[in-house]
Amino acid sequence: MPLSNKTIAIMQPTFLPWLGYFNMIKKSDVFVFLDDVQVSKRSWQTRNRLKSSNGEYFVSVPIKKGYSRSLIKDCELAIDDQWKDKICKGLSFSYSKSKNYNENIGFVGDLIKKDFKTLSEYNSNIIKSMCERLNINTKFINSSQLQSTGKRDHYLASICKELGADTYLSAPGSKEYIEEGENVFTSKSLNIIYNDYKHPEYNQLYGDFISHLSIVDAILNVDLKHLREMI
Numbered sequence: 001m002p003l004s005n006k007t008i009a010i011m012q013p014t015f016l017p018w019l020g021y022f023n024m025i026k027k028s029d030v031f032v033f034l035d036d037v038q039v040s041k042r043s044w045q046t047r048n049r050l051k052s053s054n055g056e057y058f059v060s061v062p063i064k065k066g067y068s069r070s071l072i073k074d075c076e077l078a079i080d081d082q083w084k085d086k087i088c089k090g091l092s093f094s095y096s097k098s099k100n101y102n103e104n105i106g107f108v109g110d111l112i113k114k115d116f117k118t119l120s121e122y123n124s125n126i127i128k129s130m131c132e133r134l135n136i137n138t139k140f141i142n143s144s145q146l147q148s149t150g151k152r153d154h155y156l157a158s159i160c161k162e163l164g165a166d167t168y169l170s171a172p173g174s175k176e177y178i179e180e181g182e183n184v185f186t187s188k189s190l191n192i193i194y195n196d197y198k199h200p201e202y203n204q205l206y207g208d209f210i211s212h213l214s215i216v217d218a219i220l221n222v223d224l225k226h227l228r229e230m231i
Contacts, residue, residue, distance in 0.1 A: 008160050009169040009195070010034050010143065012072060013123035014044040015061050016214040020171075020197040022231050025127075026136045027195065028169055032159055033127075035073040035120040036144040039063070045072060045119065048214040052094040053206050056213065059087045063119060073144050075119040084113050091216070098205060098220045107133065108216055130215060134228050157184045167191040200230045 006029035013033045014021065025031045039045055047060040062078035088109050095101050111129055116122040120142070128140060141163075148158035153174075160168050168185055170178065172194045178185065185192045199211040202222045218227055 006030065006163075006165045007167040007169050007193075008032060008163055008165040010156050010159055011171065012037065012045055013120050013127060014048070015046055015123050016048040016059070016126060016216050017044070018048070018212050019199060019215055019218060019231055020195065020212075021127075022130065022134065022136065022215060023197045024169060024171070024195050025131060025138050026134075026231055028138050030139045030141060030163060030165065032146075032163075033120065033124055033140065033142045035124075035142045036071050039068065039070055039072045039075045039119065041068050045123070048216075049210075049212070050090070050094060050214055050217055051204060051206060051210055052090070055206075056210055057090075059090065059214075061119065061122065071144075073118060073120045073142070076117055077119060077122060081113075081115075087112050091220070095205070095217075095220045099203065100223055101220050103224075104219050108219065130219075133219075133224070134231060136231070153178050153184050157188050157190060160185070160190050161188055165190070167193060169193050169195055172196055202226075202230070 007027065008030045009024045009028040010032040011021065011024065011034060013035060041063065046063065047058050049056045049058055062083050064076045064078055067075045091105065091108065111126045114125060116125060131138065143159060146159055146162055148155060148162045150158045156168065168190050170192055175194055201209045202218060204210065204217065204221055
């Protein structure tokens, strides 16, 4: 059903996203998973950052050989699940003394160990489940379910128009290419807002605060009530 006077955000389904990603979801009436674009193996689609006594470190989702140039929705995960155990063991090693480890590690571990065939399904499930825990009730839809066409900003604007929205909420990193020429959103009578989320500081283990880590770092260090307020 088309929307009226509503805000839409459109982002690729990334792996264990940072707080700002969930802030965008919360500000949106509909959040579109951009799942019909090409996967990029060494991107936030397949990896993110956590923190240990040695500083920040990456955790990654392995994909099957031959899928590095496929669309996100078609990209299949590696059959061997040992990487899931490795991530969970790393969480135990790095976060077992964190304030909210005992409260939330079961939830986080279950998400990581969940079985899905494709990268899009796997990441989307994590994001939706996190939103439920954070009391975020935004509607989700996949871009591959829509009829919109075009490239880059033309495609994003087409999605907004198809869904009947009047405002597009964009990540600030997209501002340059959106406004470098004709602003297609303005030409299609769409408002555009850039989500300038200021990353809050919270108590972490192991020295100075590191921002823009995966939300897993926050959910294991911050009580849920405070985390909901931060987002």
